[in-house]
Amino acid sequence: MNPLLVVLFLPLATAVFNRLFGARLGKGAAAGLACASVLVAFAFAADSVLGLAALPAASRQVLVHVYDLLDLASFRVGFDLLLDPLSGMMILVVTGIGFLIHLYAVGYMHEEDAGEYARFFAYVNFFVFSMLTLVLAANFLVIFTGWELVGVSSYLLIGFYRGKTSAADAGKKAFIVNRVGDFGFLMAIFLIWNAFGSLDFSAVLPHAAALSPGMATAVGLLLFMGAAGKSAQGPLHVWLPDAMEGPTPVSALIHAATMVTAGVFLVARCHAIFELSPLALGVVAWTGALTAFLAATVAMVQVDIKRVWAYSTVSQLGYMVLGVGVGAYTAGLFHLLTHAFFKALLFLAAGSVMHALHGELDMRRMGGLWRKMPLTCATMIVGAACLAGVPLTSGFFSKDEILLMALRGPHADFGLWLLGYLGAACTAFYSGRLIFSVFFGKPRDHHAYEHAHESPWVMGLPLVLLAVGSLAVGLLGLPGFLTHWQPFTDWLAPVFADLKAVPEASASRALVLGLMALYTGTVAVLGWIAWRLYTGEAAAHPADGEATSALHRLLWNKYFFDEAYGFVFVRALLGYSRWLWRWVDQGLVDGTVNGVAAAAQAAGDFLRGRVHNGRTRQYAAYLAAGACLLLGLALIYHR
C-alpha cells in the first residue's frame, strides 16, 4: 500500500472514530489518538517525500490512483493523488504544523468536557484530511472536493462554540463568502472541461498553451476568484477576521497556517494557465499588493490581539499572492512556508496569553506580562520579529525575495513594490505595537495581571518548536548572493521547469543590499516609534471611538512633538487606518456583503408576503400569467 494513502486516510479514520466513540473514550484517549494519527501521518509523509527526493529531479512525480470516480467511454476521472515537490512541501507543512497545533490544543481545550473535546479533535482531524485531499489532488475534481471539504470543516470549527451567536454568524459568513469564490472556481473547472475534455492536471497544465488568450484570461481570472475567496484577498477577505470566533488552535491551523494558503497553492499549481495571460497575472499581483498594504494598515489600529493577527494574515497572504502574481512562484511559496511557522506561532502565543488572562483579548488591558509568562513572551517576540522582517529571520528573507521580484522580476512594477514596502513598514509597526503593549510597559489591569500565569508544557512545547522552526526555516531560502546552497528553490525547480524565463530578479548586488538596508532601517525606526508610543505611562491606545481625544492628547502633549515628525506621520497613518477599518472595511466591504444578503432576504420576504399570500385565486392568476408568458415566448421566438 502506498504510504500516501496512510497519510490521507488515517486522519479521516481517526476523525470518524473520535466523532462516534471519542466521548466515551475519555479525553486522554481521544486527544492521544488524534495527535498520534497526525504524527504518524507526518512520518509517512516525510517518508514519501524522502522517497520522492531520491528520484532524479526531472521525474519527481508520483501518481497514486485510489479508485475511479467515474469511468465512461469518453471521460474518466479518478480519485488520483499527485505527489510532486509542491504537494510534498504542502503535506509536510499540513501534517507537521498540524501535529504541533494538535499538541497545543490538548492543553488549550482541556477545560471542555469529554464530548466537546472529542468533537473538537474529530473536526480538526477531518480538516487535516480535507486539506491533504486538496493539496494532493491530481485533477480538478478532487481539488474541488478538497476545496469544499476544507470549507465545511473550517465552518464547523469556526462555529465550534455552540450557543455563541457571533460564532454561528461568523461561520455562516465564512461559508457563504467562500461559496462566491467557489462559484468562480467551478466555472473555471467547467471551462477547462470544455476546452480539454479532461480534468487531470497532467492532461491540462502541460498543454495549457492550447488555450486561446481570451480563454486563458477567463480561466485564470475565474480560478483566481476561487483563490481570492479561500485566501481572503480583498474584497472577499471579510470572513477571515470574523473567523477568529473559533478556538485559537483553529485560528492557527486553518486561518493562518494552512487552509488560507490554498489560494496561493492553486495559483502556483495552475501557473501554466496564468503565465498565458498577463492580464490575469496583473490582477493577481495588484490584488495581492493592495490587500497586503490595506490589511496591514487596518491591523495597526485593532486592539483585539487575535484580530491584529487576523488582519496580519490577510496582509501576509497578500504578499504571497503578490509573489505568485509577479511570477515569483518560489518566493511566494517560500513565504507561505515561513508564514505557516511564524503565524501559527503567533496565534498559539496569543492563545497562551488569552488562556493566562481567562479569555481577555484586549491589548489595552494588558501590559508588563513578560514577567509572568517569559516563555510565551520570548516565543512571541521571535514570531513577531519574523513577521516584521527583522534581518536574518525567516520572514526577512522571504518577504525580501517577494519585494525584490516585485521590483525587478519578470512582471515587475514599481507600484507593486511601493505598496509592498509600505505594507512592510506598517507590519513592523503593528508587530511592535502588539508586543510592547502586551508584554512591556506597566500592567494596565492589575487584577488580571496578578492572576496571569505561564501555560502548561503541552502548550509551551509547540511554541518553542515553532519558534525554533520559524528561525531555522529561513536557512532554506537564503538570498542567492550569500550562498549557492538553495534547497528550497532547487526542490521546487522541477515544478516550475516549464517557465520560459527562469524567474530570477535581474538585480545588482548593490541594489539587493541597498534594499535590505532600507528594510532594516524601516523596521528599526518603526519599531522604535512603536516602543515609544506603547510602553510609556500614557499608552497611546485611544478608547473606542475616541480618535479625536487621542489627537487632542497628541496636541496637548508637547512630548510627542519634540520627538519627531515621524510620530505625526504615524498618527496620521493611524487615523487613516482607523478610517479605513471603520468605514471601508467594516462599512463598505462588509456592508456590501451583508447588503447583498439582506437584499436577497428582502426579496425572499417579498415573495413570501406578497406573492405566496395563501389566496387560491391569486395563485391562479400567476398560473394564467405564466401561460401567457409561455405563449408570448413561443410567438416571439418562433422558428
Add this chain to the structure above:
Amino acid sequence: MIPAYGLRDLAVLGPEIACILGAALVLGLDMAFRSQSSKRLVEAAAALALGVSAALALGRLAAGPGSAFGGQVLDGAVPDVFRLGLAATGLLTLVLARREGGSQGLLHAEFYALLLFALGAMELITVSQDLMLSFVALETFSLAMYVLAGFNKAWHGNREAALKYFLLGAFAAAFFVLGMALVFGALGSVRLDAASALLSGGKLAAPREMLLDLGLSLCATALLFKVGAAPFHLWTPDVYAGSTTPVAYFLSAGAKLAGFGALLKLLGAVPGCPAPFPQILAVLAVATLLAGNLGALRQTNLKRLLAYSSVAHTGYVLVGLLGLGTAGSGAAASVLAYTLVYAVMAFVAFGLVAAAEGGLKRPLLLEDLQGMGFERPYFSLALAVAMVSMAGLPPTAGFIVKLGVFKAALDGGHTLAAVVAILNSVVSAAVYLRVLVALYMLPKSPDGAQGGARLSGTLGFAVVALALALLALGLLPGSLLALGSL
C-alpha cells in the same frame, strides 16, 4: 382493419399493470377482511405490487426499447429508469406512511389504493407517446393526489391543501385540453411520434409548426404546474405544509419524476429542441431558481422550506433540460439523475421531518431542531447529509447531479442560465446552512420538539441507509454517471 394488440403490447405496460392490479387487490383485501389485522395485509399487498412493478420495470430496462399499442406507448432506457424510480418512490412513501400513518389517519386501504393508482398513471405518462393518453394519465394521478393531499379531513390544513391543489390543478389541466386541440389542428392527431416524424422530415409548414409549438407550450403548462416550476409553483408550499408528511413527500418526489418524464416525452416531439423551447425553458429555469431559493431563505416552517427547496430543484432540472438540443450533452440523463437523486434527498429530509414532528400538534419549525446535533447524533448527521447534498456540495450525490445539469446547459450553449444556476447555489447554500446552524450551533430552544427525532424501525433504517447512499454516490458517482450512457 382492427389493430391486433396482444400480450406483447401488454408486456411493455407491465409495471403500470402491476400497480393497478395491486390497487384492485388492496381494495379487494380490504373488503374481504374488515379487521385490524387486515391493515398489515393491505400494506404488504401494496408493497408487493410496487416491488413487482419495480422488477418489471427493471426487466423492461434489460429488454431494451419496446413500442406497443401501435406506437402509443414507447419505453426505453430513460422511461424505464423513471418507472423504476417511481416504484421506488412509492415504496418509500409506504415506509413514511407506516411511521406517520397511524397518527395522521392514513392507514386505510383507500390510501394505498389511491397511491397505487397514482403510481400506475405516473409510470404510464413517462412512456406515453399519445397526448390523449398522457392527459388521462395526468388526470388519474392528479385526482388521486388531490384526495391524498386532503386525506385527513379532520385537519384544517389537509382540507385547505386539497381544495387549493384541486382548483389550481384543474385550472392547469384546462390548458392541457386546449393545447391538445391545437396540436390536433396542426398534425391531425395528437401523437408525439407523428410530430417528430413530420418535423424531422421537414414536412411541416412554418405556420403549422407554430401552431404545434403553441399547443405543446400549453400542454407543458400543466406538466410544469405538476413539477412546481415558477410561476406555476405557488401551490407547493401551501399544499406541502397542509398535507401529511408522507403525502408531501409523494407530491414532491413522485410528481417531479412523472412530470419530468412526461416533459422529456413532450420535448421529444420536437427533435433537437428548436426555438422557442430553449428560450421558454431558460426563462422558466431562472424564474424557478430565484423563486425557490429566495423563498426558502427566511422560511422557518420546515415543510415549507422543503417545498421551496423542491421548487428550486425543479429549477436545476429545467437548467438540465436546456441541453436537450445538443447531442452528447447528456441532458436527458442529467434530468433523470437529478430527479432520482432528488427523490432520495427529499426522502431523507421528509423522513427526518416525520421523525421529528411525531406527536407535535403544530408544524415543525427550524427552532425545534436547535441543539439536536448532539442529543440525536444520527438523526442530525443524516439531516446534515441531506442538506449538504441539497446544497450541491461535494462529496455528495447532490454535487454530482448538479454538475451534470450545469454541464448539459453549458454544452447546449446556455451559459447565462448555467451561471445563474451556479450563482443560485450560493443562495441555496445559505438556505441549507440555516438548518445546519440550528442543528449544531444554536442552543436548545425551551419549547422545542420534545422526545421526537428518534430514528427507529423501518423509517430509521431507510433514512440512514439512503443518507449513506447519498454520500456513497458522491464518492463513487460512476453508477450515477452511467445513466448517461443509457
Add this chain to the structure above:
Amino acid sequence: MGLREVLLAVFAFGALAFALAVVSTRNTVYAALEFVAHLLCLAALYCLLDAPLLGVLQVMVYAGAIMVLFLFAVMMLDIQETGRESAFQGPGQVAGALLLAALLFALLVFGADRFPAAALAPAAAPGAPGVGADNVVRVARALFERGALVFEAVGVLLLTAVVAVMVMAKRRLEN
C-alpha cells in the same frame, strides 16, 4: 345566408353570452342554470358541426349528469350566504383578471388565427369519408380500435375517481 348559418350564429352568440352570464351572475343557482344553457348551445353547435354523437353526449353527460351534480352541490352547501356578499373582489383585481384574460385571448388568436388555413393540418380530400355521414361508426372505430388503450386508461381513471370520491364522502375514516 342559409338556415344553418343563422343557427350557427345564434348558438355561437348564445354560448358566449351564457358564458359571460355565468361569470357575472351573483347567485350560484342562476349561474349553474346559465351554465346549462351554455352547454346546450355548445351541444347544438356540435350537431351543426357534423358531430351529432357528441351533441347528444354533451346533453346527456354534461348538461344532464354533470350539471345535476353541480346543482346538487349547490343545494347541499346552502349557498345563500355567498349570494349576499359581492361576487367579485375589488375593481383592481377585476381589472387585472380582465387584462390577463384579454392577453390570453389575444395571444391565442394571434398565434393560431394569423394563418387560418395554412396553420392547420391539410384537410381531407373532398369526397373522402368525412365526419358527417357515418359519424357514430367512425367515432366508435376511433374509440375502440386505435383508442383502445386510452379507453382502458379512462376506465382506470373512473375507478380511481370512485375510490377518491368514497374517501371524500365518508364522514370520518374510522381508525
Add this chain to the structure above:
Amino acid sequence: MFGVGFFLALAFALFAVGAFGVLTRRDPLVMFMCIEMMFNSGNLALVALSRYLGLASGHALVFFVVAVAAAEVAVGLGIIIAIFRTEKDVNVDHLSELKG
C-alpha cells in the same frame, strides 16, 4: 364566415371568459364551473378542427375529455362538499391560512 377560424376564435374567447371567471369568483362552485367552461372550449376547438380536417378521431378525443371531465367533477365536488359542508360561508378566500 363560419370557417374553422371563427370557431377557434370562439373557443379561445370562451377559454378566456372561463379564465376570467376563475380569477374573479370567490365561490368554489362557480370557479369550478368556469374551469369546466375552459374544458369545453377545448372540446369546441376539437370538434371544429375535426370537421375541417375530416377526421373522426377528434371526436374520440372529445369523448375522452368529457369522460375525464366527468370524473374530475365527481371528485372535485366531493372535495368541495367535504370542505364546505361545515362552513357557513362558501368562499375560497376564507381558506388562506396556509401562506408565506
